Amino acid sequence: MPAHSNWIAPVTSAFSSRFAQGEELPTYVVRAFNDAAQSENKIHDDAIARQYGFRGGLVPGVMVHAYMTHPVAAALGLPWIEHGRMSARFLKPVYEGEEATVAAKVTFVSDAAVEFELAVHDPSGELCATGTASLRLPVPAAPAADSVAAAARSSDRPPADERSLAVGTVLGTLRETFRQDDHLVYLDQACEKLELYRGPGAVAHPGWLMRRANTVLVEHVRLGPWIHVSSEVTHFGLLYDGDTLETRAVVTELFERKGHRFVDLDVLLVANGNRPVLRAAHRSIYEVRRADA
Numbered sequence: 001m002p003a004h005s006n007w008i009a010p011v012t013s014a015f016s017s018r019f020a021q022g023e024e025l026p027t028y029v030v031r032a033f034n035d036a037a038q039s040e041n042k043i044h045d046d047a048i049a050r051q052y053g054f055r056g057g058l059v060p061g062v063m064v065h066a067y068m069t070h071p072v073a074a075a076l077g078l079p080w081i082e083h084g085r086m087s088a089r090f091l092k093p094v095y096e097g098e099e100a101t102v103a104a105k106v107t108f109v110s111d112a113a114v115e116f117e118l119a120v121h122d123p124s125g126e127l128c129a130t131g132t133a134s135l136r137l138p139v140p141a142a143p144a145a146d147s148v149a150a151a152a153r154s155s156d157r158p159p160a161d162e163r164s165l166a167v168g169t170v171l172g173t174l175r176e177t178f179r180q181d182d183h184l185v186y187l188d189q190a191c192e193k194l195e196l197y198r199g200p201g202a203v204a205h206p207g208w209l210m211r212r213a214n215t216v217l218v219e220h221v222r223l224g225p226w227i228h229v230s231s232e233v234t235h236f237g238l239l240y241d242g243d244t245l246e247t248r249a250v251v252t253e254l255f256e257r258k259g260h261r262f263v264d265l266d267v268l269l270v271a272n273g274n275r276p277v278l279r280a281a282h283r284s285i286y287e288v289r290r291a292d293a
Contacts, residue, residue, distance in 0.1 A: 015114040015135075025071045025104040025116070032059045032067075034096040035189045040218060043225035043288065052225060053291035059094040061228035062214055064129050066190045066207020068118050071104040072133040073194055073206070076114075081196065081203060082238050083139035088118070088131035089230040099123050104133070112137040142236040142276045148248040148268035153219065160221040160286045162254060165263050171220040171249040174212060178204055180241040204239035206278070212247040213267040213282040220249075225288050229262075232281040239269075239277050246270045252281070259289030 034044055034057050042048035044057040065088050072080055094100050101121045108115040113136040120129035153172030158164040186208050187197055197205050214228060239245060246269070253264035263286045269278040 014111050015109050016111050019075075019106045019109045019114050021106055021109055023106045025075055025106075028067070028070045028074075028102040028104075030067050030070070030100050030102070030191045032094045032096060032098050032100045033063065033189050033191065034059045035063060036060045037096070041223065041226055043227055048225055051290065052288055054093055056095050058227065059096060059100075060211075060214070061088075061090045061129075061231075062207060062210045063190060064088070064090060064094050064100070064120060065210050065231060066192065066205060067100055067102050068120060068129065068131055069133070069206045070192065070194070071102055072116055072118075073196060075104075075116075076135055078196060078203065078238070080133070080135045081206060081235060083235055084133060084135045085140075085232075085234050086118075086131060086133040086206070087230070087232045088129060090129045090228065092122075092126055092128045094120065094122060094128050100128070107132075108134075140234055140236070143268065143279060145268075145270050145274045145276055148250055148266055148279075150246065150248050157220065157222045160223045160226075160263075164221050165251050165254055165286065167251050167254055169251040171216050171251070171265070174216050174219060174245075174247040176245055178239050178241060178243050178245055183208060183241075202241070204277075206233070206235070209239065209269055209278050210280065212245070212269060213249070213265065213280050214284075216247045216249045216267065217263070217265065217282075217284065217286075221286075223286055227285045227288060228282070229285055230283045234279050236276040236278065237271060239271055243271045244273070245277070246273070249282075260285045261287035 036044040046056040049057045103119045104116045107117045115134040118131040149170050150173040151170040249265045249267045252266050265282045267280045267282050271277050
């Protein structure tokens with residue numbers, strides 16, 4: 001595994017010499033791709049999504065999250081992917097084939113920290129997502145690898161409800177090996193060209209990692225159309241080709257608002273059994289109110 005921790009000081013020292021308060025990073029424009037159109041979640045299907053009041057199938061929130069990482073990763077590089085933070089809230093849909101514009105502006109900068117405000121707009125100028133991203137020194141201490149428990153996966157997925165998603169429920173742990181060949185397919189879908197994610201020593205894209213938070217939910221319960229609405233993410237390490245990855249999750253909150261039923265997860269990604277890579281507070285609407293309700 002390449003050692004990148006010694007890059008942090010030269011790359012991130014004196015943020016104030018590299019960024020100015022109020023500075024805008026280069027705007028990132030990407031043609032949105034709905035990589036979940038054929039998935040089990042029919043909120044990404046045009047016909048079903050229209051029954052819920054949308055113009056068509058929704059581009060997944062985790063894909064929009066991936067778009068939002070681009071200007072930050074381009075500006076800060078591996079230190080942010082390894083030790084940065086990001087929050088994202090998805091306000092309105094991004095649709096297949098439309099251009100999504102990601103803006104990032106410096107809202108705080110010092111010698112030891114920089115923070116950006118993020119916004120995603122659709123072609124009409126509608127605000128679709130907001131968020132923040134930051135990198136601070138000293139970097140956050142990693143949690144214990146067992147701070148979110150592992151659990152056996154069940155072959156019987158119950159329907160998503162107050163019982164199967166009760167607060168404190170530990171979801172079945174996902175286990176897989178990260179393969180760069182498969183990752184390249186994801187990068188093409190996400191229209192991601194940064195060399196950080198390609199070639200020798202490449203690392204997993206934060207958006208690819210965040211897809212695991214969705215997967216661990218759908219592997220635990222059977223859902224109808226559902227929507228990822230927000231995430232707060234802290235990075236603790238990098239994932240490389242050949243690393244094993246566990247996705248662990250526990251339900252932290254369950255509630256109803258305006259006819260939607262929400263579930264919050266505490267998700268921890270652990271590499272090679274003992275090295276935390278990412279932790280996320282992940283919120284989804286697991287039961288969506290129909291447009292005619």
